[in-house]
Amino acid sequence: MLESNFIHHVFFWLKDPDNQEVKTKFEKALKELVTVETIAEKHLGTPAATNRGVIDSSYTFSLLTVFKNKADHDIYQEHPKHLKFIENCAELWDRVVVYDSESL
């Protein structure tokens, strides 16, 4: 098992997913965001080249962050870097879906 307990996985659908300039800006912002100290592990992604009926590959970027516990996640939510990310990038996305999971 991943050592940490709290999984926070975010999927972003950009308004203009084919605009390279926008994508470059968003990637840079994601890379800055994941420097928040309470993040134990992270993965920034784009849809993989898989294709079955149950797979949703319509999103533009994914942000997987793993926290030791919910308290560390809560610090991240209120962290200035997170608030700045939302302020600078919220206008770029059309839709966001978040899945938060704690260990069985």
Add this chain to the structure above:
Amino acid sequence: MLESNFIHHVFFWLKDPDNQEVKTKFEKALKELVTVETIAEKHLGTPAATNRGVIDSSYTFSLLTVFKNKADHDIYQEHPKHLKFIENCAELWDRVVVYDSESL
């Protein structure tokens, strides 16, 4: 960053999510499933106690698996333990959504 490249995150909505007997059976099957050798890292979860508009906490179980690369993921897809999991458990779920992501 997580060391491995390929993220495979699955969300299950069980038909009978309040049935403890079914949930116990499903949990046991998940724990057996994640013993497939090509899985580099894994996390079995249930929805966390977070609640904002963008969060989907309606699923019953989550299965996060991390693979070194797509080839290791493809081996997992065809692995007898995976096929057995689907055969034994598909009748228990109403809906499955998969997100596959590769590193930026």
